[in-house]
Amino acid sequence: MQKLREESSIPAWSSDEFDSPVSPHIEPAYFDKDLDAWVLSRYEDVLAAFRSSGLGNNGKSLRTTEDDEAMEKMRAEAREALSPAQLRAWSEVITPIIQARAQTLPEGSPVDLLDSYVRPNCLDLAALVTGIDPQEAARLRTLAGTVSAAAAEPYDPALRAEAKSVTPALQACFHARAEALRDSGFVALSHTLPCMLANAFYALLQNPQQWALVHLESGLIEQAIEELMRHAGLGRFLRRQATEDLVIGDAFIRQGDRLILRIIAANHDPVRFAQPHELDVCRRGAAHFTLGAGSHACVGASLLRMASVAMLRPLVELFSSASLTEPVTWQGGSGFRSPKNLPVVLRRDVVS
Numbered sequence: 001m002q003k004l005r006e007e008s009s010i011p012a013w014s015s016d017e018f019d020s021p022v023s024p025h026i027e028p029a030y031f032d033k034d035l036d037a038w039v040l041s042r043y044e045d046v047l048a049a050f051r052s053s054g055l056g057n058n059g060k061s062l063r064t065t066e067d068d069e070a071m072e073k074m075r076a077e078a079r080e081a082l083s084p085a086q087l088r089a090w091s092e093v094i095t096p097i098i099q100a101r102a103q104t105l106p107e108g109s110p111v112d113l114l115d116s117y118v119r120p121n122c123l124d125l126a127a128l129v130t131g132i133d134p135q136e137a138a139r140l141r142t143l144a145g146t147v148s149a150a151a152a153e154p155y156d157p158a159l160r161a162e163a164k165s166v167t168p169a170l171q172a173c174f175h176a177r178a179e180a181l182r183d184s185g186f187v188a189l190s191h192t193l194p195c196m197l198a199n200a201f202y203a204l205l206q207n208p209q210q211w212a213l214v215h216l217e218s219g220l221i222e223q224a225i226e227e228l229m230r231h232a233g234l235g236r237f238l239r240r241q242a243t244e245d246l247v248i249g250d251a252f253i254r255q256g257d258r259l260i261l262r263i264i265a266a267n268h269d270p271v272r273f274a275q276p277h278e279l280d281v282c283r284r285g286a287a288h289f290t291l292g293a294g295s296h297a298c299v300g301a302s303l304l305r306m307a308s309v310a311m312l313r314p315l316v317e318l319f320s321s322a323s324l325t326e327p328v329t330w331q332g333g334s335g336f337r338s339p340k341n342l343p344v345v346l347r348r349d350v351v352s
């Protein structure tokens with residue numbers, strides 16, 4: 001299905017773009033000669049890959065036992081640093097800040113939801129979680145943007161080189177005990193999270209009746225976030241490498257073979273999700289792959305859920321509707337894409 005890709009050597013199916021007019025093309029696992037990798041897009045195949053003990057999550061070289069031990073140590077430290085008690089404590093600090101910012105959003109006149117709400121909230125959260133000075137956070141956000149841009153387009157050597165050159169300066173500023181809460185956590189919270197929320201809010205803006213549903217029923221907010229993550233997603237694909245011979249679906253995968261997991265496609269597999277291309281905030285059990293799954297699932301998942309709920313709640317509680325004032329422009333690349341800005345007009349309930 002290489003013809004569906006923009007470039008045969010880059011795993012970027014245009015149908016996996018969130019704003020694509022056509023649905024992601026889902027097909028049985030196949031070996032792609034140009035990518036030198038198996039390509040998985042069916043939900044059940046991607047799930048099998050996440051669950052397989054015969055796949056390492058490194059697309060470049062086979063992992064060693066030392067790599068695995070270091071990764072396990074990193075996960076354990078992150079789990080401890082992101083304990084439920086710690087998440088509650090951060091939530092108590094960040095929620096009033098987010099609520100106050102929501103109160104400043106104008107009613108009835110244009111505002112950029114990303115610049116005025118999502119990005120500053122995410123930056124405050126990034127500073128809080130990584131333990132850096134909020135003034136310093138604003139400066140570091142620019143450096144972090146270089147790293148994020150390279151993650152959004154992992155096949156651009158110039159972006160990669162720029163990211164590599166700023167990484168030491170960025171790393172030097174973070175001293176949290178858990179590695180996941182240092183520079184990489186800062187990049188994820190100050191840049192990746194706004195991108196994911198930009199997609200989520202764009203999806204809600206495209207579906208005003210769904211915005212109205214969560215406005216009327218705030219009990220839907222948690223499941224709405226899961227559905228928005230499934231529907232709007234962010235990262236297009238993840239990479240794996242087989243550490244032993246294995247079978248996934250009809251594919252006989254040999255040790256050393258590389259795999260590409262098209263997670264956006266799998267999140268829209270009609271075999272797993274009824275009407276997969278519709279945003280349905282009432283959908284239950286939207287077990288999506290936006291934050292990965294299995295033993296290497298995102299360790300920041302509960303933090304991201306807490307933050308996403310904290311940011312959606314005041315918006316939909318305060319405003320009964322919102323509409324885009326102009327078409328959005330998109331940023332990013334084959335790794336992930338999201339709207340650059342969300343120019344909107346917000347409206348409160350009309351009281352008669």
Ligand code: HEM
Pocket residue numbers: 057071075078180181184185188189192193194196234235238239289290291292293295296297298299300301303304
């Ligand atoms: C919206 C923001 C984020 C998204 C979309 C995201 C998504 C993901 C995904 C899809 C994976 C699985 C990778 C794989 O299976 O190969 C992952 C892993 C990971 N994430 Fe996140 N993440 C985000 C933010 C964060 C944050 C804030 C942290 C830290 C606080 C974090 C820490 C990690 C770590 C350490 C892993 C590696 C886990 C492992 O390999 O065992 N992520 N993330």
